[in-house]
Amino acid sequence: MNSSVADMTKKERRAIPRQDMNERDAKERAKCFDEVTLGYSLQEAQFEAARCIQCKDPACIKGCPVGIDIPGFLDCIVQGDLHGSINKLWERTALPAVCGRVCPQEMQCEAECVVGLKEGREPVAIGNLEMFIADWARENGVKNEVVIPPATGKKVAVVGSGPAGITVAGDLALKGHDVTVFEAFHRAGGVLLYGIPEFRLAKDIVDYEIEGLKELGVKIEYDSVVGRTVDVDELLEEMGYDAVFIGVGAGLPNFLGIPGEELNGVFSANEYLTRSNLMKAFDFPKFDTPIIPGTNVAILGAGNVAMDAARTALRLGAKSVKIVYRRTKEESPSRQIELHHAGEEGVEFEFLTSPLEFVGTDGKLSGIRCERMELGEPDESGRRRPIPVKDSSFVLDCDLAIIAIGTQANPLLTNVTKGLELNQWGNIKADEKSGKTTKEKVWAGGDITLGQATVILAMGTGRDAANSIDAYLNGESW
Amino acid sequence: MYRIIKREEMAEGTIVLNEIEAPQIAKKAKPGQFVILIANENGERIPLTMADVDKEKGTITIIYMIVGKSTELFASLKVGEGYAHIVGPLGSPTHIENFGTVVCVGGGTGTAVLHPIARGMKEAGNEVISIVGSRTKDYLILEDKMSKISNELHICTDDGTKGRHGFVTDELREILESKKVDLVVAIGPVPMMKFVSLLTKEYSVPTMVSLNPIMVDGTGMCGGCRVTVGGEIKFACVDGPEFDGHQVDFDNLMQRLTAYKHEEEHSKECMLNKKV
Numbered sequence: 001m002n003s004s005v006a007d008m009t010k011k012e013r014r015a016i017p018r019q020d021m022n023e024r025d026a027k028e029r030a031k032c033f034d035e036v037t038l039g040y041s042l043q044e045a046q047f048e049a050a051r052c053i054q055c056k057d058p059a060c061i062k063g064c065p066v067g068i069d070i071p072g073f074l075d076c077i078v079q080g081d082l083h084g085s086i087n088k089l090w091e092r093t094a095l096p097a098v099c100g101r102v103c104p105q106e107m108q109c110e111a112e113c114v115v116g117l118k119e120g121r122e123p124v125a126i127g128n129l130e131m132f133i134a135d136w137a138r139e140n141g142v143k144n145e146v147v148i149p150p151a152t153g154k155k156v157a158v159v160g161s162g163p164a165g166i167t168v169a170g171d172l173a174l175k176g177h178d179v180t181v182f183e184a185f186h187r188a189g190g191v192l193l194y195g196i197p198e199f200r201l202a203k204d205i206v207d208y209e210i211e212g213l214k215e216l217g218v219k220i221e222y223d224s225v226v227g228r229t230v231d232v233d234e235l236l237e238e239m240g241y242d243a244v245f246i247g248v249g250a251g252l253p254n255f256l257g258i259p260g261e262e263l264n265g266v267f268s269a270n271e272y273l274t275r276s277n278l279m280k281a282f283d284f285p286k287f288d289t290p291i292i293p294g295t296n297v298a299i300l301g302a303g304n305v306a307m308d309a310a311r312t313a314l315r316l317g318a319k320s321v322k323i324v325y326r327r328t329k330e331e332s333p334s335r336q337i338e339l340h341h342a343g344e345e346g347v348e349f350e351f352l353t354s355p356l357e358f359v360g361t362d363g364k365l366s367g368i369r370c371e372r373m374e375l376g377e378p379d380e381s382g383r384r385r386p387i388p389v390k391d392s393s394f395v396l397d398c399d400l401a402i403i404a405i406g407t408q409a410n411p412l413l414t415n416v417t418k419g420l421e422l423n424q425w426g427n428i429k430a431d432e433k434s435g436k437t438t439k440e441k442v443w444a445g446g447d448i449t450l451g452q453a454t455v456i457l458a459m460g461t462g463r464d465a466a467n468s469i470d471a472y473l474n475g476e477s478w
Numbered sequence: 479m480y481r482i483i484k485r486e487e488m489a490e491g492t493i494v495l496n497e498i499e500a501p502q503i504a505k506k507a508k509p510g511q512f513v514i515l516i517a518n519e520n521g522e523r524i525p526l527t528m529a530d531v532d533k534e535k536g537t538i539t540i541i542y543m544i545v546g547k548s549t550e551l552f553a554s555l556k557v558g559e560g561y562a563h564i565v566g567p568l569g570s571p572t573h574i575e576n577f578g579t580v581v582c583v584g585g586g587t588g589t590a591v592l593h594p595i596a597r598g599m600k601e602a603g604n605e606v607i608s609i610v611g612s613r614t615k616d617y618l619i620l621e622d623k624m625s626k627i628s629n630e631l632h633i634c635t636d637d638g639t640k641g642r643h644g645f646v647t648d649e650l651r652e653i654l655e656s657k658k659v660d661l662v663v664a665i666g667p668v669p670m671m672k673f674v675s676l677l678t679k680e681y682s683v684p685t686m687v688s689l690n691p692i693m694v695d696g697t698g699m700c701g702g703c704r705v706t707v708g709g710e711i712k713f714a715c716v717d718g719p720e721f722d723g724h725q726v727d728f729d730n731l732m733q734r735l736t737a738y739k740h741e742e743e744h745s746k747e748c749m750l751n752k753k754v
C-alpha cells in the first residue's frame with residue numbers, strides 16, 4: 001500500500017482530489033463537546049500528501065510563520081516514514097497537533113501552495129496532514145527523542161503558559177537552561193485551554209503537550225499572577241532569574257458600552273468560554289462552577305471567538321443561537337471553516353444588524369434592541385462601512401447575550417512593572433526580531449506584543465525570543 | 479496543596495476561620511486584598527478577603543460564612559488537609575492614610591474583612607470608631623480584636639441581645655450628628671452598605687465600601703465581576719474591591735449576585751443528597 005502511493009506518476013498524483021477531512025455528523029456533534037474533526041486514515045493521508053508536487057522553491061514554507069519544512073514532512077508521509085515526518089515537524093514546532101487544528105491555514109501555508117493557485121484546484125491540506133502526523137505520534141507514544149545538553153546554570157522565568165510561553169520554555173529547556181513558567185490560572189495552556197473549546201481542540205491534547213514540556217525539565221508554578229503574587233523585578237533581583245519572558249496574552253474583554261450591559265444574562269465571551277472550558281461548567285454539577293445555558297442566545301460579533309461562543313451555547317442546550325454582526329458574512333473576521341461548521345450545526349446569522357441597547361425586566365436580560373445596517377463607502381480598513389438604516393430598530397428576543405468583539409492587553413502586569421514601554425494600545429513594545437523590551441533582561445511575545453493574533457504567530461515570536469535569550473545567556477550583550 | 483494549620487468555628491458554626499500556609503501570598507498581602515481558593519480539582523474559584531496575614535509564619539487567615547456548596551466544602555476541610563489552589567493577593571489594597579476620624583462599620587462576616595483595614599487605619603494615626611452589628615449576640619464575631627484596635631467600639635444587634643437594640647445605621651447617625659467624621663468604611667451585607675452610604679451622603683462624609691460580586695479569574699480577564707460605579711462599568715477584582723459608596727449602584731450588585739441562584743441551589747442539593 002505504502003509503496004503504491006509513492007510509486008504513482010506525476011500525472012496520477014495530479015488527478016487526486018483534495019481529501020475531505022472526516023467530521024462528526026453536524027446534528028450529533030451540536031449536542032456534545034467531542035471533537036468535530038476525526039482525522040485522516042493513513043491511506044487518505046498518503047493520497048493527500050501525494051498531491052504535493054515537491055516544489056524546488058516551496059512557496060508554502062514562506063506562508064508558515066515558523067518555517068516548517070512542508071514538502072519534507074509531506075514526502076515522508078508518502079514514503080510511509082511517519083517517524084521521519086513527525087521529526088521534521090518537531091524541528092520547527094512544539095505544538096503540531098494544535099497548529100494542525102487551529103492555524104488559519106487558508107491564509108498562511110495553504111494560501112501560498114502552488115497546487116491551489118491553479119484554476120479549479122485546491123491547495124494541499126497541509127494543516128490536516130500536520131494534525132494527522134501529530135495525532136499518530138501521540139496515540140503511539142512516539143516522543144521527540146531529544147538530547148538535552150548539560151545544564152548551563154542559567155535560570156529563565158516565563159510568564160504565561162499560552163503558545164508563546166510554551167514555545168520559549170521548550171526551546172530554552174532544550175538548550176540546557178533552567179526554566180520555570182509562572183501561570184496565573186490553576187492549569188496551563190492559555191487560550192488553548194480556556195478559550196478554544198473542547199470540540200475544536202481536545203483538552204487532553206493540550207495537557208499532553210504540557211506534560212511533554214515538564215519532561216524536558218520545565219517547572220510550572222500555577223496560581224502565580226505576576227504583578228501580584230510576584231513581580232518581574234523580584235524575579236530578576238531576589239529570585240535569581242537571569243532573564244524573563246512575558247507572554248501574558250491579551251485577555252481583557254471589550255464591552256460594547258451600550259445601555260443595559262450590567263443586566264444578568266449579558267456575558268463576555270471570555271467569561272462564558274472560561275466557565276465552560278477551563279472550569280468545565282458544561283459538566284455542572286459534577287464540576288462546581290455554574291453556567292447559564294440560555295434558551296435564545298445572541299452572540300455579538302462574528303470572529304473566531306464568536307463562533308466558539310455560539311457553538312458552545314448550542315452544545316449547552318440553547319434552542320436558538322444567533323450571530324449578530326453589523327457587516328456581512330464576507331467581512332466576517334472568522335475563518336470560513338468556522339462559519340461553515342457553525343452554520344451546519346444550526347447557528348443562525350443576523351448580518352447587517354447592530355445592537356443599540358440591552359433590554360430586560362427585573363435586572364434580567366430579555367432582548368436586544370438592534371437596528372439594521374446597509375453597506376456604504378469603504379472605510380480605513382478597506383471594508384465597506386456599515387451605516388444604519390433609518391427607523392429600522394427592532395427587539396431581538398434573547399435571554400443570554402455573549403459579547404465577542406475582541407480583547408485588549410490586560411494592564412495588570414504592565415501597570416506595576418517599571419521600565420516597560422507600551423504602545424498606544426497598551427501592548428508591550430518589543431523588538432520585532434528579538435522580542436527584547438525596553439527593560440533590560442526582559443523579553444515579550446505573543447498577543448501581549450502583537451495584539452490579538454494567532455497561535456502560530458505567538459509561537460513564532462516565542463521562537464525568536466528564545467533564540468535571543470539563549471544568545472544573551474551565552475554572553476551576547478543586551 | 480495549601481495546608482490548613484488552624485480551624486475555628488464562630489457564630490454557632492455558621493462562620494469558619496482557616497489559617498493557611500501560603501508564604502508567597504503572605505509576603506505580598508496588604509489590607510483589603512483578597513485571594514481566590516479552589517478546594518479540589520473539580521472545585522469552583524471562590525474569592526475571600528484575607529482577614530489576617532502573618533508574614534513571619536507565612537500564613538494567611540480567611541473567615542467565611544457557610545452559604546452554599548463551595549463554602550460548605552471549605553468548612554469540611556480539617557487541620558492538616560488543605561486547598562488545591564490559592565491565588566493572590568488580588569485586588570487593589572485599601573488606601574490607608576491619616577484621615578483624622580474614621581468610623582468603621584462591619585456587619586456579619588464583613589467584620590472579618592474590616593478588621594485588618596481598621597487596624598491599618600489605627601496604625602496610620604487615625605481615631606478609629608468601630609460599629610459592629612449582627613442579627614443576634616451569638617453571631618457577633620471578632621469583638622475582642624475590634625475592641626483592641628478601636629478608640630471606641632459600638633455593638634448593635636437586631637434583637638437587642640447585646641449592645642444597642644437596632645441597626646448599625648442608627649448608631650452611625652448619632653455619631654455623625656455628634657462629631658466631625660472624615661471617613662466611613664462600611665463592609666458587610668449589600669443592603670447594609672447601601673443604607674450606610676445613603677446616610678453618609680446626607681452628611682457628605684466620604685464612604686468606602688468593599689464589593690463582593692461573583693468572580694471567576696480575579697485578574698480582569700472575564701468581566702463577570704463588573705459593577706456599576708458612577709454610571710460606569712468597573713471590574714471589582716482589579717479596580718476594587720473597594721469603591722466610593724456614594725457612587726455604587728447597589729441594586730444592580732444585588733441583582734447580579736442572584737445570577738446563578740437556581741444553579742447554586744441545585745449544586746448544594748446534589749451535595750447534600752450524596753451525604754445522606
Ligand SMILES: Cc1cc2nc3c(=O)[nH]c(=O)nc-3n(C[C@H](O)[C@H](O)[C@H](O)COP(=O)(O)OP(=O)(O)OC[C@H]3O[C@@H](n4cnc5c(N)ncnc54)[C@H](O)[C@@H]3O)c2cc1C
Pocket residue numbers: 102103104159160161162163164165182183184185188189190191192195196197224225226227247248249250251273304305308410412413445446447448452453454455456458
Ligand atoms: C476563543 C478564542 C479562539 C481562538 N481561536 C483561534 C484559532 O482558531 N486559531 C488561532 O491561530 N488563534 C486563535 N485564537 C487566538 C490565539 O489563541 C491567541 O493568539 C494565542 O493563544 C496567543 O498566545 P499567547 O501565548 O500570547 O497568550 P495566551 O494564549 O493568551 O496565554 C497567556 C497566558 O498567560 C497567563 N497570564 C496572563 N496574565 C498573567 C500574569 N500576570 N501572570 C501570570 N500569568 C498570566 C494567562 O492565564 C494565559 O495562560 C483564539 C482566541 C480565542 C480567545
Ligand SMILES: Cc1cc2nc3c(=O)[nH]c(=O)nc-3n(C[C@H](O)[C@H](O)[C@H](O)COP(=O)(O)OP(=O)(O)OC[C@H]3O[C@@H](n4cnc5c(N)ncnc54)[C@H](O)[C@@H]3O)c2cc1C
Pocket residue numbers: 512522523524525526527528541542543544545546547548549550587590591689690691692693694719734735736737742743746
Ligand atoms: C472580593 C470578595 C471578597 C469576599 N470576601 C469574603 C469573606 O471574607 N468572607 C465571606 O464569608 N465571604 C466573602 N465573599 C463572598 C464569598 O465569595 C461567597 O460567599 C462565596 O463565593 C459563596 O460560594 P458558595 O458556593 O458557598 O455559595 P453559592 O451557593 O454558590 O452562592 C451563595 C452566594 O455567594 C455568591 N457567590 C457564588 N459564587 C461566587 C463567586 N465565584 N464569587 C463571588 N461570589 C459568589 C452568590 O452571589 C450567592 O449570593 C467575598 C466575595 C468577594 C468577591
Ligand code: SF4
Pocket residue numbers: 063064065066067068070093099100103105108109110126127130456
Ligand atoms: S504551523 Fe500552521 S502555518 Fe505552519 S505549516 Fe502548520 S498549519 Fe501551516
Ligand code: SF4
Pocket residue numbers: 051052053054055058059060061070071112113114115124126
Ligand atoms: S507549495 Fe504546495 S505543492 Fe509546493 S511544496 Fe508546498 S505544499 Fe507542496
Ligand code: FES
Pocket residue numbers: 692693694695696697698699700701702703704713714715716
Ligand atoms: S473576576 Fe474576572 S474580571 Fe474580575
